[in-house]
Amino acid sequence: MQVNKKIIAIFSVLMVAMLLAPSLQARPTGISNVETGCSCHTGSPSSDVSAFMTLANGSELPDEYNAAQTYSLLVGFTGGPADAEVVERINTGGFNLVASKGTLASSDDSTQLMAGQLTHTESGNDQTSWAIEWTSPTSGTSSFTLTVNSVNGDNQATDADHWAQSTFTMSSMGGGAEPLEDANGLTVLFSAIILVMLLLFVAVVYVFYRTNPEGFSWSAFAPWIADWLTSTDHKKIGTLYFVAGLFYFVVGGVLALLMRTQLAVPGNDFLTKDEYNQFFTLHGTIMIFLAAMPMINGFANWIVPLQIGAKDLAFPRINAMAFWLNPVASVLLDINPSHHGLELIRERPCGLLVKSCWSRHPPSLELTSLPQLHQCVHLVWVGCKCLFSLGQF
Structure with a gap:
């Protein structure tokens, strides 16, 4: 019985794989899904067949395109069994074209769209070249995968038919890179902090689960976490110090990564001058205090x-x-809770952070600035914490 279950499982996996596999349609009326090759004729491409892709007038395909412009193109092949003289030839060849960007379209009845890809029709399978149209995207690099099939004309899919595949690319004017939206350093920072907080919460829940896996319940989680947060036991407070230290260590590491991102390449504008100074100050202060x-x-x-x-x-x-x-103290350090509230945060997000660097000496340190004043208050709070802690030992 065990063997039968294994056979059923293997058979089921094979059936699912067959259902999920892309369908391959290879016939004179068109072909699709042949980016990995044309297995219905032969397993490997033939060297005697060459695929080409040019402009409609026969000139070379340009390296760059104008955005949102329609180009008339010519695709086809040379060589292979299609060049042989066959008296009762039924067909000559076919093609399949896939574009990673832009929009392909037919220019006559010899081509058609099939599964989002351009291919020949039944009336267009007796030729070696086809006229098509392509509308370029607004930006980026478009890659064209052209698969052609040169046939012997007997209307049979055999090894006597030879196929080939080529790739062509066109980039937008000014470069092929996609335009990236400018990232705000403070947005990246606080997004990373939120992610770290979520990971910390998951870790705390896992620790609670491990204490009693059989009796795990959310109703018991609140008293458990409250006992930890309100405890005066020196071991629990020591553990809280470790958790808080590791949390802020990761936050300081994120700040270091943001600064290193700015310094990765010359002329980088990921962070402004003020943002870099602010993040440098936060990194040093968080790591130490x-x-x-x-x-x-x-x-x-x-x-x-x-x-x-x-x-x-x-x-x-x-x-x-x-x-x-x-x-x-960390809240006073990280952000300036001014009376302008969220409106100021939206207008001047990084103007809310302190930027006095390591020394905090004039002219970097200006107590007339509210963030600088809050950092001084932060240091006073940290100093009080040190006094209260050291007074115990």
């Missing part, structure tokens, strides 16, 4: 009480308060 220092506090909270044999620190609640000063 919100990543490295919490890590040190985490080790101290975990190890020192165990080393001296104490049940907890001298002032557990002050220790917990010292930890929760970090998130408030």
Whole structure:
């Protein structure tokens, strides 16, 4: 019975593969889906057949095109069995053309669209070249895959028929690269922060699940996370320091990646001068005050009480308060919650960040600027946190 199940499973997979595979239509009335080759005639292309693609007047296909312009083209082949003299020849050849961009169209009854691709018709299978039309896209590089078949005229799909395939490209005026929308550095930064927060949430949920996989329920998640967030136990607070430090370490790493993106190539305009200075300031401040220092506090909270044999620190609640000063300080550092609110954020997004770099000396440090003032307040909060933490040890 086990063998029968395996046979049924294999048969089912084969049936699904056959249903999902693209249909191959090879007949004098047209052909489609032959980008990987024409297997109905022979498995490999023939060297005696050459495919060509030119303008309708026979001149060479240009390297660049004008946007949204219709071009009259000529596609076809030379060589192969079609050149042989056959008295009772039924057909001569056919083609299939696929364009990655733009719109293909027929110019007469010898060609037709089939499955979004251009091919010959039954009345057009007795010729070696075909006139077509192509409307160019607005931008980008268009790749044409032309497959041609030179037949011996016996109306049979055999190895005696020879096929070939060629690729042609045309790019838009001014280059083939797609125009990219300008990315806002602050948008990328906060998008990355939101992504990191989501990953952190998933990690927390997974840890909660691992504590009791059989009894997992969302109703028990809220008391569990509340116990962690309101705990005064030195081990739990040390763990919170580690989690917060790793979170801000990733945020600081994102800032470093954004700066390195700006420095990747000369003349890059991904970040403006002010944005670069702002991100540089945030990177240094976050890495030191919100990543490295919490890590040190985490080790101290975990190890020192165990080393001296104490049940907890001298002032557990002050220790917990010292930890929760970090998130408030990070908000003051990252963004300026001015009275203009979201309207100012939309108009001047990166004007809300501090840009005093590492030293914070004049003239970079201007206390008349609200972001600079908020950074100073942030440092005061971090200093209070350090005093509350160090006073425990």
